[in-house]
Amino acid sequence: MTKYRALSMCLLLLVFMVTGCSSGSSSNSKVKTLTLWYWNRSLDDNLINEVQKQFPGIRINAQKIGGDFKSKLKTTLAAGGGGPDIVAFNDWVTELFPSADRFYNLYDLGAKDIEKDYLDWKWQLGVTPKGEMIAMPIDTGPTALFYRADLFKQAGLPTDPEEVHRMMGTWEDYFAAGEKLQKALGGKVKLLDNIGQVYNQINSQSDKVYFDKNENFIGEDPSSSMKKAWDLAVKASQMNLLANAGTFSTEWNAAMNNGKIASFVGAVWSKQILMDAAPDTTGKWRVARAPGGDGNNGGSFLAIMKTSKYPKESFEVMKWLLNPDNQETSFKTLNLFPSATKALDSDAMKNKEEFFGGQATGEIFTESARNVKPSYFGTKYSNLNGIVNRELSSVALEGKNPDKAWKDALARVKKELLR
Amino acid sequence: MSQPLQQRTQFDPGSSLQVPERKRGLATEIWKHRKQYLAISPFYILFAVFGLFPILFSMYLSFQKWDGIGVMTFNGVNNYQFMVTDPEFWKAVGNTLLIWIYSTIPMLFFALIIAFLLNASFVRFRTFFRIGYFLPNVTSLVAVAIVFSTVFSNNYGLLNYILSQFGADPVEWLNKTWGIQLAVSIMVIWRWVGYNAIIYLAGLQSIPTVLYEAAKIDGATGIQSFFRITIPNLRPIILFTVITSTIGGMQIFTEPQVLVGNDGGVSGGGLTIVLYLYREAFVNNYFGYGSAVGWGMFILIALISLINWRVVQGGGAKDE
Numbered sequence: 001m002t003k004y005r006a007l008s009m010c011l012l013l014l015v016f017m018v019t020g021c022s023s024g025s026s027s028n029s030k031v032k033t034l035t036l037w038y039w040n041r042s043l044d045d046n047l048i049n050e051v052q053k054q055f056p057g058i059r060i061n062a063q064k065i066g067g068d069f070k071s072k073l074k075t076t077l078a079a080g081g082g083g084p085d086i087v088a089f090n091d092w093v094t095e096l097f098p099s100a101d102r103f104y105n106l107y108d109l110g111a112k113d114i115e116k117d118y119l120d121w122k123w124q125l126g127v128t129p130k131g132e133m134i135a136m137p138i139d140t141g142p143t144a145l146f147y148r149a150d151l152f153k154q155a156g157l158p159t160d161p162e163e164v165h166r167m168m169g170t171w172e173d174y175f176a177a178g179e180k181l182q183k184a185l186g187g188k189v190k191l192l193d194n195i196g197q198v199y200n201q202i203n204s205q206s207d208k209v210y211f212d213k214n215e216n217f218i219g220e221d222p223s224s225s226m227k228k229a230w231d232l233a234v235k236a237s238q239m240n241l242l243a244n245a246g247t248f249s250t251e252w253n254a255a256m257n258n259g260k261i262a263s264f265v266g267a268v269w270s271k272q273i274l275m276d277a278a279p280d281t282t283g284k285w286r287v288a289r290a291p292g293g294d295g296n297n298g299g300s301f302l303a304i305m306k307t308s309k310y311p312k313e314s315f316e317v318m319k320w321l322l323n324p325d326n327q328e329t330s331f332k333t334l335n336l337f338p339s340a341t342k343a344l345d346s347d348a349m350k351n352k353e354e355f356f357g358g359q360a361t362g363e364i365f366t367e368s369a370r371n372v373k374p375s376y377f378g379t380k381y382s383n384l385n386g387i388v389n390r391e392l393s394s395v396a397l398e399g400k401n402p403d404k405a406w407k408d409a410l411a412r413v414k415k416e417l418l419r
Numbered sequence: 420m421s422q423p424l425q426q427r428t429q430f431d432p433g434s435s436l437q438v439p440e441r442k443r444g445l446a447t448e449i450w451k452h453r454k455q456y457l458a459i460s461p462f463y464i465l466f467a468v469f470g471l472f473p474i475l476f477s478m479y480l481s482f483q484k485w486d487g488i489g490v491m492t493f494n495g496v497n498n499y500q501f502m503v504t505d506p507e508f509w510k511a512v513g514n515t516l517l518i519w520i521y522s523t524i525p526m527l528f529f530a531l532i533i534a535f536l537l538n539a540s541f542v543r544f545r546t547f548f549r550i551g552y553f554l555p556n557v558t559s560l561v562a563v564a565i566v567f568s569t570v571f572s573n574n575y576g577l578l579n580y581i582l583s584q585f586g587a588d589p590v591e592w593l594n595k596t597w598g599i600q601l602a603v604s605i606m607v608i609w610r611w612v613g614y615n616a617i618i619y620l621a622g623l624q625s626i627p628t629v630l631y632e633a634a635k636i637d638g639a640t641g642i643q644s645f646f647r648i649t650i651p652n653l654r655p656i657i658l659f660t661v662i663t664s665t666i667g668g669m670q671i672f673t674e675p676q677v678l679v680g681n682d683g684g685v686s687g688g689g690l691t692i693v694l695y696l697y698r699e700a701f702v703n704n705y706f707g708y709g710s711a712v713g714w715g716m717f718i719l720i721a722l723i724s725l726i727n728w729r730v731v732q733g734g735g736a737k738d739e
Contacts, residue, residue: 071701077488095704099488244594246680250568254575383703386682394686397594412507419484419501419705 032310034317035061035084039069042088042138042300043321044330051317058313077102085308086318089301093126093135094377103134104304109315111136117324121374122339126301129213129376135301136318137339139330141267142368143201143295145174146274149286149357151262155184161288161364171202171232174291178241181262190243193255193264195233195396196389197247201265202229203385204295210385211378217417219384220410230388230406237396244397253277265290267297268337268365275355283354287361294368299339337365344369380416387412481710491707498711508712510687511695512719514600518691519668521604522611527660529612534619535649549620552613563606564677568593571602571678593679596688603674603689611667615660622656623649658731662724669720672697692716 036048048062063084065072070092076083077099089096096103106126111133115123118137126135145168149159157177158164168174178191192198203209206225212218219226236242243261245252248270255261256278266274274285302322304314320326324342331338332348349362378384391409394400449456484494502508533552536542555563570577571592579589592598626649634644650657675689681698683690690698692712700709 068701074487074704096488098486102488244591245573251573251575254572260574386703390682390687397591397685398596400686415501415505419708 031057031059032313033059033061034086034308034310034314035063036086036088037063037065037069037073037084038088039066040064041334041336042090044326044333044336046333047321047326047329051321054320055313055317058317060317081307083305083307085304085310085314087303087305088138089135089303091125091298091300092382093301094379094381096134097128097379100128100130100132100134102306104306104308104311104315106133106136106304106315107131109304109311111315114319117340117342119339119341119344119369119372121296121372122299124374125299125377126303129215135303136322138300138302138322139327139336140339140369140372141269141296141298141337142365142372143204143265143267143290143297144361144364144368145263145265145288145290146270147263147286147288148259148281148284150284151185151189151259152181155181157181159286161286161359164286164288165291168288168291171198171292175232175236175239175241178262179239182241185262189260189262191241191262192236193243193245193247193252193261195237195242195244195392197264197266198236198242199229199233199389199392200297200385201290201295202232202292204297205290205293205373206295207373207375209375209377210381211376213376215378217413219413226388227406230392230409233392234395234402238402242396248273248277257281268361268368269298269335271355271361272335283357285356286359287356287364289364289368293373294371296369296372299337337369341370383416384413387416477710477713480707481714483707485706486704487706494707498708499715501708502711502715507687507690508692508695508715511683511690511692514683514688515669515671515691518600518603518607518671519665521600522607523661523664523668525604526608526612526664527615527657529608530615530660531619531653533612533616534623535645537616537620538623549617552616554613555610556614558610560610560673561677563610564674567602567606567674568678571598594685596686599675599679599684599688602678603671606674606678607668607671611664615664618660619653619656622653626652654731658728661727661731665723665727666720669716669723692719 045062048060051060052058069088070090073083073087119140122137122140126137127133145164147164152164153159157180158167168177175191181191182189203225206229208218208221208224209226210217210219210224218224243255245255245261252261253276256274257280259281264270275282278285302318304311304318308314322340324338324340327336327338327340327343328346328348330336331343331346338344338346344366349366350360351362352358352360388409391400391405391412395402395405480491481498482494482496483491484497485491537545537548537552542548572579573591573593574589576592578592582589590598592602630648630652631644634648639647670693671691672693675683675691675694676697678684679689681694681702683694693716696709696712696716699705699712
């Protein structure tokens with residue numbers, strides 16, 4: 001008999017091992033536990049801890065999900081149940097639009113009342129073409145031109161951010177100035193980092209890139225920025241303005257620190273990366289409005305899963321976490337650039353920064369954030385963008401004929417659209 | 420082939436009569452030995468859950484269209500059709516084969532030489548060298564890839580520093596197709612040469628010394644006995660290493676992924692089949708298609724293993 005018991009114990013253990021031993025957290029009937037999935041630095045941990053004080057009766061089970069967050073979220077969605085109540089999204093939010101029914105429509109929970117407090121273009125990124133709002137804005141990534149004032153000065157270019165913007169208002173003017181800069185500095189310094197970055201930044205300044213709201217491909221339409229961005233990116237490569245250093249690679253870091261790259265267009269969050277990568281250039285950088293207009297890169301969202309038992313409570317917690325005051329706090333602690341308009345007006349934006357020679361870059365990014373055009377990405381945005389970027393890097397690095405590369409890219413894009 | 424068949428018929432004359440009884444016997448036999456079966460069941464249960472089910476499910480999935488979240492829809496053979504008409508897939512196949520050739524041939528060659536040296540009587544501290552050569556095999560792949568990425572870094576890498584010391588121009592290794600493939604191949608060689616050397620060493624030690632002694636008496640030179648005794652006797656071991664490195668080589672993923680990213684770097688020079696599979700399934704969310712690529716890869720590996728077997732084994736039959 002004891003033998004059988006031991007055997008069945010072994011089997012039972014095995015079954016637990018196989019099923020992953022889901023711990024049934026017995027919840028107190030009065031305390032409502034909300035599970036939150038986010039990644040490091042996407043929300044302020046102190047604010048999350050404060051939720052419990054703010055909402056008595058609610059306990060937050062905040063889980064930092066490391067590694068490939070998107071894959072883990074998708075695996076959970078595919079499995080059906082057992083996911084979190086509140087979940088963070090990055091700018092891949094559009095990929096989840098076809099699965100909008102897996103999330104609560106935040107408009108049903110009262111999101112309309114606070115819509116006016118947020119930047120419209122950012123808010124719209126979380127709304128499906130059918131008008132269901134599945135995700136609420138956390139932060140934004142307005143773009144601007146980062147440049148080395150000392151190198152610009154050596155080349156006889158303006159150094160004051162306003163003058164720089166006046167002289168380099170368009171990409172063409174910016175390239176022309178770059179040519180002058182490279183000649184003046186004896187060819188040791190390049191104007192820009194890489195071809196993909198030029199292409200992506202031009203598209204981020206546009207309101208029409210690959211898809212309209214009905215998911216039709218509009219890349220060949222004259223209103224789309226796709227071909228324009230392609231041509232300008234190719235032009236930058238042909239004018240030899242690119243250092244061909246992959247964005248934020250070790251190569252990029254070294255080039256920035258050694259002063260091999262004089263400028264780049266990037267989002268507000270690249271500030272931190274630049275400061276970490278190029279400590280030797282402290283005080284030499286400035287930020288101006290980007291050539292070609294203002295754009296946005298990235299920025300995250302919060303959503304409520306349909307499996308949640310407490311959508312109302314989750315929404316209240318989200319609303320509080322993302323209110324203008326708390327966005328200001330998160331900006332101060334984590335440099336999360338606000339999506340709430342009131343937070344953009346805060347004094348924190350006027351802080352002078354040593355790395356940027358005492359410039360208050362917040363003022364530039366605030367202006368940029370206010371002027372981003374609302375755009376619809378489409379569910380296959382990143383697939384298409386990957387295809388075009390691959391062809392562009394062939395042009396810049398392996399000398400592929402640009403016309404052939406464009407044809408190849410379009411052919412592959414059309415194939416992709418049929419899948 | 421004919422020998423065992425004859426034996427079986429001799430032992431089993433009245434097979435048609437015995438079959439039904441035997442079947443009944445099998446069930447009772449299993450029941451009688453249920454404790455033993457229970458004892459070995461953990462492996463089979465785990466295998467069914469983590470091995471068999473994924474294999475069958477991926478077969479099913481390869482005929483579906485699925486983004487990983489939404490509903491699956493039947494897709495017929497479209498996934499397979501897309502695969503054979505996608506130039507990027509064939510590019511991935513080409514890259515994988517190239518990297519496999521660049522890495523396997525020098526790797527097995529060096530491994531054989533190292534094994535021969537480790538087996539030679541004039542080498543001292545043999546255990547130290549054995550461990551030394553094997554050590555790269557137990558290192559973390561990701562860490563190795565990161566180290567190699569700094570070695571091959573375009574402007575500030577170790578290799579370019581050495582080149583610049585000799586007055587040569589730096590080479591943008593990771594901005595060139597061949598550079599990426601070279602870096603990946605060297606990584607594979609570095610990691611696996613010791614492993615294969617140890618296997619060859621075991622093979623060498625199993626060759627009876629009398630053969631060498633007899634050859635010596637007959638006046639054979641060292642080179643002659645290497646090619647006439649060592650290589651033929653090592654043939655099954657060589658076949659084993661060729662097949663394992665084929666399977667490994669066809670599945671190269673971590674090295675290019677860490678070195679040049681999900682797109683396989685410039686012009687997709689490091690885009691291997693598994694990296695392509697990963698990108699299509701987990702980055703572009705075509706899970707059905709990813710499964711189809713997995714099966715495509717299965718067929719490819721089976722084919723190449725067959726060719727290897729023919730080449731290595733077939734050559735042997737002619738010699739003997």
